[in-house]
Amino acid sequence: MELTRESWTDADAADANLAVLPVGSTEQHGPHAPLGTDVLTAEAVAEAGADRYDDPVVVAPAVPVGIAEEHRRFAGTLWTSESTFRAYVRDVVGSLASHGWDRVIVVNGHGGNIAALKEVTARIVRHDDAYAVPFTWFDEVGEHTSEMGHAGPLETSLLRHTDPESVHEDRLEAAAADGADRWGEWQGRVNLAVDSDEFTDNGVVGDPRESSAELGEELLAKSADALCDLLDAVRDRDPGPRIDG
Amino acid sequence: MELTRESWTDADAADANLAVLPVGSTEQHGPHAPLGTDVLTAEAVAEAGADRYDDPVVVAPAVPVGIAEEHRRFAGTLWTSESTFRAYVRDVVGSLASHGWDRVIVVNGHGGNIAALKEVTARIVRHDDAYAVPFTWFDEVGEHTSEMGHAGPLETSLLRHTDPESVHEDRLEAAAADGADRWGEWQGRVNLAVDSDEFTDNGVVGDPRESSAELGEELLAKSADALCDLLDAVRDRDPGPRIDG
Amino acid sequence: MELTRESWTDADAADANLAVLPVGSTEQHGPHAPLGTDVLTAEAVAEAGADRYDDPVVVAPAVPVGIAEEHRRFAGTLWTSESTFRAYVRDVVGSLASHGWDRVIVVNGHGGNIAALKEVTARIVRHDDAYAVPFTWFDEVGEHTSEMGHAGPLETSLLRHTDPESVHEDRLEAAAADGADRWGEWQGRVNLAVDSDEFTDNGVVGDPRESSAELGEELLAKSADALCDLLDAVRDRDPGPRIDG
Amino acid sequence: MELTRESWTDADAADANLAVLPVGSTEQHGPHAPLGTDVLTAEAVAEAGADRYDDPVVVAPAVPVGIAEEHRRFAGTLWTSESTFRAYVRDVVGSLASHGWDRVIVVNGHGGNIAALKEVTARIVRHDDAYAVPFTWFDEVGEHTSEMGHAGPLETSLLRHTDPESVHEDRLEAAAADGADRWGEWQGRVNLAVDSDEFTDNGVVGDPRESSAELGEELLAKSADALCDLLDAVRDRDPGPRIDG
Amino acid sequence: MELTRESWTDADAADANLAVLPVGSTEQHGPHAPLGTDVLTAEAVAEAGADRYDDPVVVAPAVPVGIAEEHRRFAGTLWTSESTFRAYVRDVVGSLASHGWDRVIVVNGHGGNIAALKEVTARIVRHDDAYAVPFTWFDEVGEHTSEMGHAGPLETSLLRHTDPESVHEDRLEAAAADGADRWGEWQGRVNLAVDSDEFTDNGVVGDPRESSAELGEELLAKSADALCDLLDAVRDRDPGPRIDG
Amino acid sequence: MELTRESWTDADAADANLAVLPVGSTEQHGPHAPLGTDVLTAEAVAEAGADRYDDPVVVAPAVPVGIAEEHRRFAGTLWTSESTFRAYVRDVVGSLASHGWDRVIVVNGHGGNIAALKEVTARIVRHDDAYAVPFTWFDEVGEHTSEMGHAGPLETSLLRHTDPESVHEDRLEAAAADGADRWGEWQGRVNLAVDSDEFTDNGVVGDPRESSAELGEELLAKSADALCDLLDAVRDRDPGPRIDG
DSSP: GGGGOOHHHHHHHHHEEEEEEOOOOOBBTTTTTTTHHHHHHHHHHHHHHHSSSSSSSEEEOOBBBOOOOTTTTTTTTTOHHHHHHHHHHHHHHHEEEEEEOOOEEEEEEOOGGGGHHHHHHHHHHHHSSOOEEEEGGGGGGGGGGGGTTSSSHHHHHHHHHHHHSSSSSGGGGHHHHSSSSSOOOOTEEOOOOOGGTTTTTSSSSSSSGGGHHHHHHHHHHHHHHHHHHHHHHHHHHHOOOOOOO | GGGGSSSHHHHHHHOOEEEHHHHHHOOOOOTTTTEEEHHHHHHHHHHHHHHSSSOOOOOOOBBOOOOOGGGGSSTOOOOHHHHHHHHHHHHHHHHHHHHTEEEEEEEEEEGGHHHHHHHOOOHHHSSSSSSSEEEEGSSSGGGGGGGOTTTTHHHHHHHHHHHGGGOOOOHHHHHHHHHHHSSEETTTTOOOOOOOOOOOOOSBOOGGGGGHHHHHHHHHHHHHHHHHHHHHHHHHOOOOOOOOO | OBBGGHHHHHHHOOOOOOEEEEEEEOOOTTTTTTTTHHHHHHHHHHHHHHSSSSSOOOEEEOOOOOSGGTTTTTOOOOOOHHHHHHHHHHHHHHHHTTOOOOOOEEEEEOOOGHHHHHHHHHHHHHSSSEEEOOOOOGGGGGGGGGGGGGGGGGHHHHHHHHGGGGGGGGHHHHHHHHHSSSSSSSETTEESSGGGGTTOOOOOOOGGGGGGEEEEEEEHHHHHHHHHHHHHHHOOOOOOOOSOO | OOOSSHHHHHHHOOOOOOOEEEEEEOBBBBTTTOOOOEEEHHHHHHHHHHHHHHHOOOEEEOBBBOGGGGGSSSSTOOOOOHHHHHHHHHHHHHHHHHHOOOOEEEEEEEEEEEEEEEEHHHHHHHHOEEEEEEEEGGGSSGGGGGGGGGSSSHHHHHHHHGGGGGGGGHHHHHOOOOOOBSSSSSEEEEEEEGGGGOOOOOOSBBGGGOOOOOOOHHHHHHHHHHHHHHHHHHHHHOOOSSSSO | OOOOGSOHHHHHOOOOOEEEEEEEOOHHHHHHTTTTTHHHHHHHHHHHHHHHHHOOEEEEOOOOSSSSGTTTTTTTOOOOOOOHHHHHHHHHHHHHHTTTTEEEEEOOOOOGGGHHHHHHHHHHHHHOOOOEEEEEEGSGGGGGGGGOOOSSSHHHHHHHOGGGGGGGGGGGGHHHSBBBBBSEEEEEEEEEOOOGGGGGGSSSOOOGGGOOHHHHHHHHHHHHHHHHHHHHHHHHOOOOSSOOO | BBBBGGGGHHHHHSSSOEEEEEOOOOOTTTTTTTTTTHHHHHHHHHHHHHHHHOOOEOOOOOOOSSOOGTTTTTOOOOOOHHHHHHHHHHHHHHHHHHOOOEEEEEEEOOOGGGGHHHHHHHHHHHHHSSEEEEEGGGGGGGGGGGOOTTHHHHHHHHHHOOOOSOOOGHHHHHHHHSBBBSSSEEEEEEEEEEGGTTTTSOOOOOOOOOOOOOHHHHHHHHHHHHHHHHHHHHHHOOOOSSSSS
């Protein structure tokens, strides 16, 4: 049930207690993939998971701008501060829960959001009247996860399957040529770079030439299945007593 | 130039300094119109204005959740606190401006956002490196503005033109029957009601039966023209010195 | 009952549940009217309303500095940020309510405060143990409201009635000569100017030569009557359940 | 120069760089003295000091509500949180300074404000474009300071001199009878009580029967003289470089 | 019971409801005493008091950085803002209380922390589920208190007793020679200086040559005894009802 | 150079620009290890690294309480909110930098702090006058890292080497018997549990019987060496231009 397109009466009639909130980012994804990659993919996975789930699942509108200051030197990158992002997500989850949809999975498409989502969902579980967990789709695609990069094979593939017109396939060679092999500049386990332009010229990490629509289809299926399994688990979870309850 | 679907390199190549940021709300719009009415209409007007403008205009992704606690008792309504909303908008405008797109019109589709947008854009103009103004489309449609209501003729018409499948035309009678004639409960010029369920049973204010796709087409044209005129004015505006400059 | 001049024991003995909180601004009002115009008028209306009301009404001390950054380039203008202003008003209303005076009308004398007062009183009604509404006196004087301006006929008249020594009648000609006809610089319904010095040389909007003590007397009577009607309505209002109750 | 009653043009014409900001509290002062005691006395001292000073001194409008939660169980006591109070004072001092009146003495009439004023004025001096210090009048009356109490001889005397109608002289006996000898409940140098109703039945500490208009006149003279000496010192003070300058 | 060195099971087994939280500062203490003087002394007094108390007392780890911006121009001085300091202390006291140790004495070794601790402990008592008071050791040593200064006889003596290696006795002469007699630059009761380098060249106030290990032993005994008396009083205190309880 | 024990003059004389800030947590570490494990280990590694580094390194006092609400149901666990923790660390790093020690490594001993430290150090690098990175010692011990757990072999070993009296070796069997094999309760890559008592009875994760003083010695050497390598890298790092510079 895509909330944006439903009337409130239809939303009310659906006997749901599960909701998914797609969360993305608007940020550079190389010369070949769109700035909205992380929103488009998060929405695609959220909708695919909700569609194939047996019980009704409320799909909230996607949060389009996240934590992306690290890409600020590439045109078109938008970002909000971590604290504002957390507050925005917490408010949206809280309003979902106020309607009885108090089991919420935040379906995330951007690595930079992960830590903030972990912090805010734990706060929600401990202090608010809702149970919420983050789910990052590219962490749930089995052995493919290791190939993630940035604007690399996974994201490019998913878009080539779900939204092929958004990808410039004729730029994949150039994207790969000027990209980086690895995220960050490392000393031991510490990344010395805070911004992505310190280690990639065109914003790409990984080789998007390894992408394909077929792989995208597989990634969507895998992540949607994983989301359904998580919906089962969240539906059945006993969150325990609230601190301020 | 719809930022979500462009690559950063294309965004960079566009020689723009104007941007529009659609801002809406996800909230009840009666039994006949979708919860996303305010986002869908803000996006439609922003895109129509940018399309017909001579110079390139960056179209940022829409902010989908705004200030709508007043509708909280109707299922599906989502909201954020005023302060979080302002902070989110300020950050997005700030990141747009960081790329040189520092003349920003916030194209708004929700009455509840107006005061907060006025506050935050004034703060941006005085204190940040950007010039920003809010533009609320239904205030810019001439004599029609007075018929606004909530989920009434104007919003319903615009959607019937731009997104007809999102409107349940077969529910217009019921929507009108259970709606209210006027927003609020008034003593003099003071509204005693803080929530919309205090004065409308189904969330509607005004008569959506007076809507039509033809009227929607006119409203889109009028508001897009007004937006173009404002783009001219904003492009030419001397914002004066910053306080913290 | 003017709280500032009562002992706590007398305040306690008064069997009141209604309170009024005057809120003004210290800001330029042209060469002829005092910087304290908005406080002096708000106090005058609040006291007049409370005096003529049948039941006891607690009159809190006036908040003297409000949201007036827009006048910052005129000497003597004082302001606080919107968020601090809201917090200050919320705290004062909360402490009034703690004594059982939990029906509070914020009597406002400054246009720049209106949006912030609407926001904070709605928050109070939804989340705190009080019912509060804002009342802006110059919006409650019937057809005169349209002549408001800034330091124009209405404010000048009210002071000429309640506090004639505070007005320099010999400067009315000059005040009118260098003032503006209209507030703001407009493109459609959007004000492009964030500060008043962008459109008025001496801070005046409207023609203060049209002021008179007689008109002031009428304005005071009208607004005090409107305030009494609102006191009735607020006394009888069922605020509904609190969100955090 | 009382800002509230001056026009901006007259304020501008005064060649001042010194300002005083009276800060009080609206809180219980026993059965005999008004809730506004701390504002009334702060204003009286500020005006007396400014009047007798040789150079022009801007007198800002008094902040009427301060830090007084400790008296919350006595009717009529109003308070704001410490952080809001500091923000309010900082904003007012900042706007005074923006007009060139950047040497500001906060003339305080309430013990509960002292620590917050010390904190906020130090922050102003280090980080803002102003030099500000707090001045608490009853700390500047020589050997009388030790008799301060609360609603005791000093405050009662000052009001009997400056505003005799505000004091119920016929209640002084009762005020003394039910008052406390000492502020707080002490273990060593630690006050175990956080609220004043824990140690005084009627809110009084000290013996207001020892008050007189004559003593009030002396207190006003002493504190106004001390304020003038401080105005000299503040005028001549080199504040050193700002941290963020 | 020093929490840092206990296992949670042993902490759980101790049948305690009293806790002490040492709070210090890392800031200049002249050429002879260590930057950590205020932490070292607060810890010493807290431990000495807990050791000699009959019932078990939880000793929390010391907060090492406090409010010390006033010493910022001396190398090694560390500080946090007042609001962050208060939040940190409030959180630590709150977590102590969550385990049933809800009678907390904040044992303070730094004058600059006193006002902030008074503010935050009052907030805790009124609004949280704990009773907390601040205790500043050098205020509890009888007639010696008047000799406090900064890096003067008291602090130097205490360290010479508890941690003699931390003091450079060979620098006491120089420390005294370049130090100041009095804290601050005064006009009446107002300190015009916000930073300590405005009135002391080497950071010292008072004469550390008057220090001795013997005096330190006496100071430790006196303050530890005073702390024990306060533990008795806090144990027996009825904090009254919570505001938000 | 352990700042706590140095005089400001000695700190000033050291020609340093590198600093390490140990950051830990006070939280349950099973029945066998102390609540202060994360502070004690962070301090040990920080000091060992600074000691063996060729150039002088300032060692700041350790932050003793971090982000540990997840252990709140085990006695003695202390925590602060994430936002307060970040603010505290930012202030301390800022004051270190003010003295010229503007290359700061935050040496961390607690997994729960990692995300917050990444956020705050990136903010410092982008916005403040310092370059800071986090370093978590147990991530820098090669193949041992995978054995981390909680109160498991690594932490227990390090303490058995650096502070053997703090470990109850006679409780290792019981610690292992009632501990958990794995942190969290997982559905795919999502941890459904927000608090550690949901999956471990005594707080232990991993098998502390596998600890030894010898392993501790190795861990200290490895992590101290890694810290030295990072000091080299941080010393040489060009942080790039500040956003607000």
